Amino acid sequence: MNKPRRWSAETIAIGSELLLGGHLDTNSLFIAGQLAICGIELRYKTTVGDDVSDIVAVLKTAVRRARVVVLTGGLGPTVDDLTREAVACATDRRLGRRKVALDEMAARLAEWGRTPTTSQIRQARIPAGADLLSNPVGTAPGFAVIWKGSFLAALPGVPREMEPMVRESVLPKLQQWLRDQRAVGVTPMVRRVLHTSGVPESVVDQKLIGIIPKGSPIQLGIYASPMEIMVSLTGPAAINQLGAMSIDALFDEARDRLRDILYGEADDTMESVVGRLLGEQRLTLAVAESCTGGLIGHRLTQISGSSAYLDRVAVTYSNRAKVEMLGVPKDMIGRHGAVSSEVAAAMARGIRERSGTSIGLSVTGIAGPGGATETKPVGLVFVGLDGGTNAALTKEFRFHGDRQVIKQRASQAALDLLRRWLIGMSHR
Amino acid sequence: MNKPRRWSAETIAIGSELLLGGHLDTNSLFIAGQLAICGIELRYKTTVGDDVSDIVAVLKTAVRRARVVVLTGGLGPTVDDLTREAVACATDRRLGRRKVALDEMAARLAEWGRTPTTSQIRQARIPAGADLLSNPVGTAPGFAVIWKGSFLAALPGVPREMEPMVRESVLPKLQQWLRDQRAVGVTPMVRRVLHTSGVPESVVDQKLIGIIPKGSPIQLGIYASPMEIMVSLTGPAAINQLGAMSIDALFDEARDRLRDILYGEADDTMESVVGRLLGEQRLTLAVAESCTGGLIGHRLTQISGSSAYLDRVAVTYSNRAKVEMLGVPKDMIGRHGAVSSEVAAAMARGIRERSGTSIGLSVTGIAGPGGATETKPVGLVFVGLDGGTNAALTKEFRFHGDRQVIKQRASQAALDLLRRWLIGMSHR
Numbered sequence: 052m053n054k055p056r057r058w059s060a061e062t063i064a065i066g067s068e069l070l071l072g073g074h075l076d077t078n079s080l081f082i083a084g085q086l087a088i089c090g091i092e093l094r095y096k097t098t099v100g101d102d103v104s105d106i107v108a109v110l111k112t113a114v115r116r117a118r119v120v121v122l123t124g125g126l127g128p129t130v131d132d133l134t135r136e137a138v139a140c141a142t143d144r145r146l147g148r149r150k151v152a153l154d155e156m157a158a159r160l161a162e163w164g165r166t167p168t169t170s171q172i173r174q175a176r177i178p179a180g181a182d183l184l185s186n187p188v189g190t191a192p193g194f195a196v197i198w199k200g201s202f203l204a205a206l207p208g209v210p211r212e213m214e215p216m217v218r219e220s221v222l223p224k225l226q227q228w229l230r231d232q233r234a235v236g237v238t239p240m241v242r243r244v245l246h247t248s249g250v251p252e253s254v255v256d257q258k259l260i261g262i263i264p265k266g267s268p269i270q271l272g273i274y275a276s277p278m279e280i281m282v283s284l285t286g287p288a289a290i291n292q293l294g295a296m297s298i299d300a301l302f303d304e305a306r307d308r309l310r311d312i313l314y315g316e317a318d319d320t321m322e323s324v325v326g327r328l329l330g331e332q333r334l335t336l337a338v339a340e341s342c343t344g345g346l347i348g349h350r351l352t353q354i355s356g357s358s359a360y361l362d363r364v365a366v367t368y369s370n371r372a373k374v375e376m377l378g379v380p381k382d383m384i385g386r387h388g389a390v391s392s393e394v395a396a397a398m399a400r401g402i403r404e405r406s407g408t409s410i411g412l413s414v415t416g417i418a419g420p421g422g423a424t425e426t427k428p429v430g431l432v433f434v435g436l437d438g439g440t441n442a443a444l445t446k447e448f449r450f451h452g453d454r455q456v457i458k459q460r461a462s463q464a465a466l467d468l469l470r471r472w473l474i475g476m477s478h479r
Numbered sequence: 480m481n482k483p484r485r486w487s488a489e490t491i492a493i494g495s496e497l498l499l500g501g502h503l504d505t506n507s508l509f510i511a512g513q514l515a516i517c518g519i520e521l522r523y524k525t526t527v528g529d530d531v532s533d534i535v536a537v538l539k540t541a542v543r544r545a546r547v548v549v550l551t552g553g554l555g556p557t558v559d560d561l562t563r564e565a566v567a568c569a570t571d572r573r574l575g576r577r578k579v580a581l582d583e584m585a586a587r588l589a590e591w592g593r594t595p596t597t598s599q600i601r602q603a604r605i606p607a608g609a610d611l612l613s614n615p616v617g618t619a620p621g622f623a624v625i626w627k628g629s630f631l632a633a634l635p636g637v638p639r640e641m642e643p644m645v646r647e648s649v650l651p652k653l654q655q656w657l658r659d660q661r662a663v664g665v666t667p668m669v670r671r672v673l674h675t676s677g678v679p680e681s682v683v684d685q686k687l688i689g690i691i692p693k694g695s696p697i698q699l700g701i702y703a704s705p706m707e708i709m710v711s712l713t714g715p716a717a718i719n720q721l722g723a724m725s726i727d728a729l730f731d732e733a734r735d736r737l738r739d740i741l742y743g744e745a746d747d748t749m750e751s752v753v754g755r756l757l758g759e760q761r762l763t764l765a766v767a768e769s770c771t772g773g774l775i776g777h778r779l780t781q782i783s784g785s786s787a788y789l790d791r792v793a794v795t796y797s798n799r800a801k802v803e804m805l806g807v808p809k810d811m812i813g814r815h816g817a818v819s820s821e822v823a824a825a826m827a828r829g830i831r832e833r834s835g836t837s838i839g840l841s842v843t844g845i846a847g848p849g850g851a852t853e854t855k856p857v858g859l860v861f862v863g864l865d866g867g868t869n870a871a872l873t874k875e876f877r878f879h880g881d882r883q884v885i886k887q888r889a890s891q892a893a894l895d896l897l898r899r900w901l902i903g904m905s906h907r
Contacts, residue, residue: 096526344777352772364794372791
């Protein structure tokens with residue numbers, strides 16, 4: 052029944068543009084995962100603009116409720132970059148130029164044939180007594196400081212600079228500090244993730260009912276997004292309580308209960324899983340898209356090395372393009388409509404035959420908001436797959452949501468149909 | 480020199496899944512814009528998990544630093560939806576079922592041929608004395624309450640439910656409350672936005688140097704993202720100070736200074752601007768993509784009605800596909816390589832001729848991380864445009880970033896080349 056004692060963490064993202072949203076936050080998941088390794092739980096996320104007094108106020112609140120505070124952003128060379136000033140002000144430390152920081156910056160810039168500008172030199176200013184955190188990728192160093200019993204780390208906001216700094220500098224320092232604090236009650240946590248597709252949240256919920264034994268310290272999370280339902284198990288890496296199931300055992304149980312709808316684990320995406328299967332089976336793919344408009348091709352080509360299995364994509368938005376690029380019979384479109392099982396099958400066959408690939412995959416549907424008819428509502432989508440002799444199938448879907456969501460769901464459904472076909476599952 | 484007095488606002492997003500990031504925050508921009516209409520400035524954004532005591536702690540901090548607090552999420556039917564409980568607990572009010580809320584929910588569900596479930600009935604529980612905020616789209620009502628001198632509104636996290644509730648219910652109540660508070664110093668603010676592309680932040684910065692007169696209450700913001708540099712002007716709608724330039728005058732000045740690199744205003748996106756130009760000029764488009772893998776087609780088809788001008792897209796990922804789908808001469812690929820100005824031109828011409836559209840647009844490049852050669856680095860991209868007789872051009876780009884960023888930048892560059900061609904600008 053006892054939840055393992057966990058220390059709280061807060062992230063503070065600094066930047067006026069972040070207050071306005073429209074940005075995809077990719078830092079939190081990474082930071083949460085890294086902190087969990089040390090037994091620290093991310094419980095608060097704050098965003099604040101480029102204003103010293105606002106940042107100071109947020110810092111003061113953070114150290115009251117979190118023992119670990121990770122600041123991202125505001126370390127660049129411009130006058131809007133105020134994290135250094137704010138931390139110095141809040142912690143009542145002087146800001147001074149740190150020679151090591153300047154030397155490292157100059158060395159990095161020299162590699163690129165440049166010397167530090169006056170603005171960049173500002174980046175070497177660090178609060179007195181703070182530990183320097185080297186930036187192995189960019190020019191702005193970070194720093195760590197202990198203040199009011201909390202561990203504060205300031206890092207750049209750019210993921211490819213921040214991530215190695217957390218792994219290489221912040222974590223070792225934090226772990227040392229935790230030992231110094233004799234934070235013996237802090238339990239290292241692990242988080243395991245499963246990805247499902249094709250069913251609503253309530254179905255996943257139902258399948259997992261009662262999976263966590265009473266009194267277990269492991270927590271179950273079920274998160275819905277337009278393209279999938281993600282399941283997470285979070286808990287202590289080692290369980291010493293008598294009879295308690297380990298997180299590994301529960302993870303296996305969850306995987307088993309979800310096996311029909313599971314497409315991946317951890318960092319898998321549908322396109323990475325499909326790509327892996329195609330690569331392993333040395334199969335090639337061509338895609339014919341209508342309502343998804345290129346999204347399937349875009350997703351498949353997000354994966355490095357996709358040129359090994361993806362030959363081509365035809366986005367046949369007009370009926371004429373379906374006829375000319377895929378050889379869909381004109382009278383078939385007239386008889387059944389472009390959004391039909393028949394046309395989806397002909398599109399998949401057409402792209403496969405014309406490209407000479409092992410598999411043809413197709414999507415046709417009504418993304419809306421226009422284009423619906425009395426019998427064909429917005430969200431009606433047909434997916435077709437053609438794998439050569441006696442290996443063709445189509446499937447009908449009815450999606451809800453706006454144009455963007457319907458495109459996403461249709462692309463996911465098409466890739467999932469292909470995935471199931473590749474692993475030899477009967478199509479459902 | 481006096482900044483207009485503005486009241487601060489804080490948004491609190493509730494949901495454990497939001498702590499982990501990976502979500503695109505589309506709510507903040509909307510809420511910030513709506514609050515600005517009332518002269519309220521969004522200064523803090525907090526995210527907190529599904530935990531009553533954490534939410535209570537965050538609420539207490541928020542009312543200390545913000546006069547307006549907008550909570551989103553946590554109003555659904557599941558046991559993880561704890562916003563109602565947390566607000567009741569923090570403000571020391573009883574939670575009771577509100578008849579009007581239940582009636583409205585039942586009426587909405589009846590339209591869909593359903594009746595409220597036990598879980599949904601929980602959604603009608605509202606803190607005593609709070610004002611009910613009707614949800615015209617979904618089943619979960621919101622509520623507003625004044626606590627410790629701050630205006631608190633709790634709303635669903637789903638944008639299409641939250642947005643009409645802010646416009647129709649929250650704003651009128653907030654404006655009335657501000658009047659009751661005799662918040663006479665509160666100045667309604669406006670925010671104007673411009674979008675530029677094709678140049679780095681430093682160029683935009685340089686062009687706008689000194690644009691804001693000394694002592695003006697108007698603030699300039701310059702925000703960089705992989706695809707564009709966005710410029711904002713924020714300030715009081717009306718300026719009474721003698722000699723001060725109005726935000727409209729400054730906006731015109733900014734537009735003039737940026738005219739060569741400006742592609743849109745306000746909610747414009749590159750794909751919406753290109754779509755509008757194609758529609759106005761009654762031109763049709765076909766696209767041949769290589770390294771962008773379908774992203775250009777995906778972006779163009781995010782716009783409703785794009786089927787009027789977009790005929791087809793060929794994603795010719797393999798060289799064979801370039802030959803077969805576009806008629807690019809095989810020996811040209813052998814001589815110049817698939818990533819070359821010559822092949823980009825042949826791709827654009829090929830897709831235009833085969834589709835019979837007014838314009839053919841093409842992209843070929845190296846998205847990386849593999850595929851580079853001694854003379855052709857990762858990030859080398861050629862864009863081609865063919866508009867028929869004597870109207871062909873190509874342009875070379877060298878982008879930095881990872882695979883995803885290079886795809887984004889290449890798609891933006893291609894659409895921008897098309898945009899410039901459509902408005903008859905000489906290509907730069």
